[in-house]
Amino acid sequence: MRDLLGIIDLAEPTEGLRELTVHRTLGAVPFGGRYRVIDFTLSNMVNAGIRNVGILLNDRFGPLLDHIKDGKEWDLNRQRDGMFLLPAPLRGDSGEGISSNLINLQHNRGYLEKSRQEYAVFSGCSMITNLDYRAAFNYHLEKQADITVIYNQTANLSANPPYTAVVTDEKGRVMDIALNPVQCTSRKVSLNMYIMRKDLLINLVDHYSARQKRDLFTDAIMPRLDELKIYGFEHTGYVGAINSLKSYYQHSMDLLKPEVWKDLFYTHGQINTKVKHEAPVRYLEGSKVSNSLIATGCTIEGTVENSILFRGVEVGPGVVIKDSIVMQKAKLGPGVSLRNVILDKDVTISEGKSLVGDPSFPLVINKLATV
Amino acid sequence: MQKKEVVAMLLAGGQGSRLGILTKKLAKPAVPFGGKYRIIDFTLSNCSNSGIDSVGVLTQYRPLTLNAYIGIGSAWDLDRSGGGVSVLPPYVREQGGEWYKGTANAVYQNIDFIAQQNPEYVLILSGDHIYKMDYSKMLSYHKSKGAVATIAVIPVPWEETHRFGVMKADENGRIVEFQEKPKVAKSNLASMGVYIFNWKELRSYLEADEADPNSSNDFGKNIIPNMLEANEPMYAYAFKEYWKDVGTIDSLWEANMDLLRKDPELKLNDSKWKIFSLNQTLPPQLVGPGADVQGSLLSDGCLVLGKVHHSVVFTGAQIGEGAEVIDSVIMPGVQIGRGATVHKAIIGENTIVEPGAKIGVPAKPGENVEISNENGITVIEDNVCVPQSMRIVQGTVLSVAAWPEFPEEWIS
Numbered sequence: 001m002r003d004l005l006g007i008i009d010l011a012e013p014t015e016g017l018r019e020l021t022v023h024r025t026l027g028a029v030p031f032g033g034r035y036r037v038i039d040f041t042l043s044n045m046v047n048a049g050i051r052n053v054g055i056l057l058n059d060r061f062g063p064l065l066d067h068i069k070d071g072k073e074w075d076l077n078r079q080r081d082g083m084f085l086l087p088a089p090l091r092g093d094s095g096e097g098i099s100s101n102l103i104n105l106q107h108n109r110g111y112l113e114k115s116r117q118e119y120a121v122f123s124g125c126s127m128i129t130n131l132d133y134r135a136a137f138n139y140h141l142e143k144q145a146d147i148t149v150i151y152n153q154t155a156n157l158s159a160n161p162p163y164t165a166v167v168t169d170e171k172g173r174v175m176d177i178a179l180n181p182v183q184c185t186s187r188k189v190s191l192n193m194y195i196m197r198k199d200l201l202i203n204l205v206d207h208y209s210a211r212q213k214r215d216l217f218t219d220a221i222m223p224r225l226d227e228l229k230i231y232g233f234e235h236t237g238y239v240g241a242i243n244s245l246k247s248y249y250q251h252s253m254d255l256l257k258p259e260v261w262k263d264l265f266y267t268h269g270q271i272n273t274k275v276k277h278e279a280p281v282r283y284l285e286g287s288k289v290s291n292s293l294i295a296t297g298c299t300i301e302g303t304v305e306n307s308i309l310f311r312g313v314e315v316g317p318g319v320v321i322k323d324s325i326v327m328q329k330a331k332l333g334p335g336v337s338l339r340n341v342i343l344d345k346d347v348t349i350s351e352g353k354s355l356v357g358d359p360s361f362p363l364v365i366n367k368l369a370t371v
Numbered sequence: 372m373q374k375k376e377v378v379a380m381l382l383a384g385g386q387g388s389r390l391g392i393l394t395k396k397l398a399k400p401a402v403p404f405g406g407k408y409r410i411i412d413f414t415l416s417n418c419s420n421s422g423i424d425s426v427g428v429l430t431q432y433r434p435l436t437l438n439a440y441i442g443i444g445s446a447w448d449l450d451r452s453g454g455g456v457s458v459l460p461p462y463v464r465e466q467g468g469e470w471y472k473g474t475a476n477a478v479y480q481n482i483d484f485i486a487q488q489n490p491e492y493v494l495i496l497s498g499d500h501i502y503k504m505d506y507s508k509m510l511s512y513h514k515s516k517g518a519v520a521t522i523a524v525i526p527v528p529w530e531e532t533h534r535f536g537v538m539k540a541d542e543n544g545r546i547v548e549f550q551e552k553p554k555v556a557k558s559n560l561a562s563m564g565v566y567i568f569n570w571k572e573l574r575s576y577l578e579a580d581e582a583d584p585n586s587s588n589d590f591g592k593n594i595i596p597n598m599l600e601a602n603e604p605m606y607a608y609a610f611k612e613y614w615k616d617v618g619t620i621d622s623l624w625e626a627n628m629d630l631l632r633k634d635p636e637l638k639l640n641d642s643k644w645k646i647f648s649l650n651q652t653l654p655p656q657l658v659g660p661g662a663d664v665q666g667s668l669l670s671d672g673c674l675v676l677g678k679v680h681h682s683v684v685f686t687g688a689q690i691g692e693g694a695e696v697i698d699s700v701i702m703p704g705v706q707i708g709r710g711a712t713v714h715k716a717i718i719g720e721n722t723i724v725e726p727g728a729k730i731g732v733p734a735k736p737g738e739n740v741e742i743s744n745e746n747g748i749t750v751i752e753d754n755v756c757v758p759q760s761m762r763i764v765q766g767t768v769l770s771v772a773a774w775p776e777f778p779e780e781w782i783s
Contacts, residue, residue: 270653273652279407280670285633
């Protein structure tokens with residue numbers, strides 16, 4: 001896949017994730033016990049043999065940089081090609097980058113031009129999936145398409161707007177595209193991943209950014225639906241779209257199903273992430289753990305049910321965690337009880353406290369907070 | 372090349388024949404330990420944590436797993452310019468070449484490697500012990516004593532002194548006598564196989580030793596006694612924390628079980644002294660709805676649907692529904708089928724235990740069993756398949772070679 005360039009866009013809307021994205025971009029949101037959301041897209045690209053990945057940064061990307069560093073965990077610290085960080089032009093005094101992928105791509109046009117790859121795959125990073133870009137690329141070549149949109153028919157995607165529905169004909173050509181349609185005309189939902197020639201990408205960027213357009217898909221690709229040969233490639237595996245707290249919670253809990261766990265982590269290649277060299281999990285006598293995902297570095301003496309524990313969480317005797325997500329290094333005092341709660345990183349809960357949320361509206365405790 | 376204060380030479384070429392089938396295809400330092408590590412991780416992590424950034428790893432017996440594992444040393448932060456980790460197998464010279472004849476000869480054959488870096492001190496280590504030790508403290512001790520050689524020692528029970536090299540030291544720590552595996556010991560301070568030498572002196576002793584045709588070219592048997600005889604200032608550095616030689620099935624199993632105590636002596640999750648290892652980035656372990664996990668260590672990629680009590684389960688192992696694992700060491704990638712039972716056993720890497728198989732069951736009256744170790748531990752070789760109907764009596768060592776009619780389909 002020397003011929004394919006990967007571009008990851010971090011500018012997807014994150015308002016729905018509320019507290020989880022106050023201080024971090026979507027790609028840096030912790031997920032699945034030891035990962036960050038971007039790990040899936042990044043690993044999928046690398047597993048498909050892509051050796052040149054550009055990451056479009058806009059704002060709140062500090063935690064993301066801390067996570068991906070020089071790309072070594074994805075084998076992207078290369079002499080030639082490798083990982084490139086592409087910051088957006090700054091928006092005045094606030095120091096924030098402009099969250100428009102067209103403007104950002106225009107700003108980093110030199111990178112696109114210089115890359116020796118002939119084709120590019122452009123992807124958002126909100127999709128939790130294990131996907132074979134190689135198959136999608138081969139499909140693109142076989143169909144001689146101008147653009148290939150990767151879609152999935154899993155019903156729950158349309159239940160969590162925003163989403164983009166696509167309609168294809170029997171040959172796979174995309175006939176219609178609709179954003180959050182009230183009357184859903186198709187179960188096929190775009191994964192916000194597009195393959196095209198790099199030249200075409202540069203042309204679209206040049207043309208539409210000069211006309212003050214902002215989004216590659218809605219402003220540059222959708223209007224050319226009749227003119228360009230756009231095909232849809234179906235990805236059939238599990239997909240979780242992380243666009244709201246509800247979907248974040250729901251897709252996290254999906255990991256507790258062994259079939260989803262296997263699909264996500266063992267199908268087309270492994271999902272890589274920053275390695276922290278934590279020790280194996282210690283289960284002490286009396287621990288009660290069921291239906292839970294536990295990351296290394298945890299020590300468990302209490303009860304954990306239907307929950308996800310990130311690295312280095314200590315569950316003392318008498319602590320009860322149910323239907324919750326507890327991120328890295330949470331400190332839980334004796335007798336703490338959690339239900340339908342999401343604890344962000346480094347939270348401290350003092351002795352005897354009981355926190356309860358609701359599955360449709362989990363209670364989120366901010367990073368570094370003390371309760 | 373940049374001059375280094377200290378170069379570490381890690382002896383990792385031994386077979387570890389007392390581990391039997393566990394070291395059939397790999398060297399002892401590469402044997403998995405503690406849920407996610409290999410034995411050599413402890414020594415390499417000690418180097419890294421002690422600020423030693425030049426480590427030669429001497430390999431000889433079955434080095435492939437070890438070579439692939441160490442790579443360029445990134446996992447231990449030893450991928451450094453002007454040093455880092457170097458894997459050093461024996462090599463051919465103008466006059467031919469030879470295998471490493473003994474520990475001292477292995478270092479002798481790499482005099483050029485050490486000389487390139489022209490260090491003040493050389494630290495000799497072995498890759499088959501489990502311990503956490505700050506070598507920089509030992510080096511400060513060595514310097515403060517003005518020693519030519521410093522030997523790390525640990526008190527062992529008197530009845531076990533016959534298994535070790537034993538040091539007798541005076542009140543200043545100066546070594547006055549050394550006994551190699553004595554019948555009647557004069558001290559219970561055992562050598563840990565960790566030595567610091569002044570490079571200049573060590574070099575001349577290695578050269579003299581090589582010139583002696585009667586020498587067995589071994590640190591314990593030759594170099595140390597020779598230095599002592601020449602009245603060189605040699606000191607004992609007392610180490611009081613956890614240290615274990617895991618050279619036998621019993622000690623390997625015991626050392627794994629030691630980790631399961633409520634307050635283990637050797638803490639693996641110490642953020643100031645991390646034990647690094649090559650990670651496969653597998654997903655967090657999934658503990659299923661009917662699982663029952665107590666007093667155990669489990670690592671990434673494990674899928675547990677059954678019962679795991681007082682056991683160490685390595686990366687990527689799977690325990691099926693209704694299966695029962697007790698007092699056992701389950702190595703990476705092992706799959707234990709539904710309803711199978713595993714009691715007091717070590718199961719080698721990637722072995723499949725089919726549903727319903729029973730491992731480590733008590734012998735029936737009159738059943739003739741050859742018990743190969745003190746604790747009655749059952750050992751199953753790596754990469755085999757134990758079929759459904761199998762009942763393996765406790766204390767058995769199951770290997771393909773020892774089983775003449777071992778059916779082809781058992782090998783996975």
